[in-house]
Amino acid sequence: MLLLLLMLVALSHQQCLTQDDTKLQTDPKARLTLYAGQQEFSLDMLRVISSMNKNTNIFFSPSSVYSALLLAYFGAANQTEDSLKKTLHINADQDKLSTMQAYRLERFFQAMRAANGSGSYELRSPSRIYLSNNLRLRECMEQLFHDEVVQINFLGDPENSRLAINEWVEQQTKRLIKNLISEGKVTPSTSLVLVS
Template sequence: MNKTIVIAALAAFLPLVWSQCLTRNDTARLSADKLYYGQRKFSVSLLDALQKARPNESLFFSPHSTYRALLLAYFGAKGETEKSLKKTLHLDWANSKADVSHAYELEKLARANRREHQTVEFNSVDKLYFSKQVELKDCLKQMFNESIEILNFATEPEEARDQINKFVEEVTKDNIKDLLPPGSISHDTNVVLANAAFFKGNWASKFDKEDTQKKIFYEHSRMPVYVDMMRQRGHFNYGVIEELNTVFLEMPYKGEDGSISMYIFLPVFTVNAIDEFLEKVTPEMLDEVFSGGLQREVDIEFPKISFERKFELVPILKHMGVGDLFESGANLTDFSEKQSLKFDDAVHQAKIEIDEEGSVAAAATAIFSFRSSRPTEPAQFICNHPFMFLIHDQKSKEILFAGVYRGPNE
């Protein structure tokens, strides 16, 4: 591989309903920043929930993809279901769904405009697949006219599943295949909500392949293992989060605006250091890291990474407080007034590859606490034990992907 590739896809499938059109407030000019702030809070909560569900494993997922799919569900929810989703997605800033839909549309427009000028590649696509038997509201058709597709779930469920999987494969350039396994779509399926996202970028400062060596990585509570460790010396944003006994580093991706970077958070190594870090890290701490930074010379050692993860999201999302979203009593009457619908399942799949050429992140880093005198010797940033990493978009202030690396043998 000569690049870093990150792919994530999420689908939530359901039978559903909505009973009242969204009230569109054309005068609303809410900043999408509020939507992104909610997404960052959601990202930390989801990371914590996944960590508890899969302790001692390397993790990788897309908060962006998961959040987008749940937003689609929120637009169709009413009553207590809507209230639970609003709380879980941190949408308390919004007075109505119209405020949220306005921010959602602003984000889509801004992302599309940026795509033409970026040297990194990031593509995220939402889809709402409905059965022919579902009588959709006109306002829903208006809002999602480019994202809605009608499929014949009732008589051709496997063909519908294949079409959805092909959509995911196309967006992720064949990196995520068979997201929905055989039997996941049935004659009773009324709707599938899906988001697929793909990222590819080259490091602004590449590693030299000749410097990559086999070195020891200390896995969580395990014997040391050997990994391909990349090495370089350069000037990077580097800082200390003293409250968490953690150092962090920003690794920017090559791009005209330098707005996407990978942030790596490396706790001082003890047996439970990464677990303690994940329990204590907050959105506010991450915001400080993302908001500014201090450059210094750093010696970096970072492992080549390649792995894929798939999650059954229903128990995780229930733990996060989505209420009755996956129960028979879910109120999804803002999709259609004629059919009774509910979510049946949710699945998330993500894949990452990192090597000397490529990497993932967002521009701008901040320091919680840093020594005032600039040291003359390069800092050491040796990633030979478990760490967390994020791919962050500074312009949108959104966490696109996140992971915890505990070693190669998971």
């Protein structure tokens, strides 16, 4: 209930994802179709990766990739939006708002599982988009995805931007992944870094 109220407050500002971001009723099937889409995407990804790596073991997290691409989908428009919707196996009749509400609900459940979970294991799947601060981010997107979208100074300070991204990754992985992005990979022409 609290999550629904928070989502309604966030959606009351302006039309951001759809023509009517104020609808109160969520699609009851949205979460199930999001899961189904994630399964299809995971199988697609497994097929592609395994065909490229025959006779070798592979380890990957399609869930993390799906989550990161879902963030990109929320900010996309036109042909990019259509391509991501198809790639992510989001039903053609499901709008972005329903998808975002399902995404938010799943993130909430993940946070609750983490808070109430077992001490013997921890499953975390953070995703973040780092967007150049010389690009305009719609205010509504900033409000909806304030934890997942961060504006950063790639143009003026690419090295410190790289270090900030690496620091976030290191914190999220409890220091298991260090220096994800190597020196020189972030330049003043970098517009976006998608991390999951």
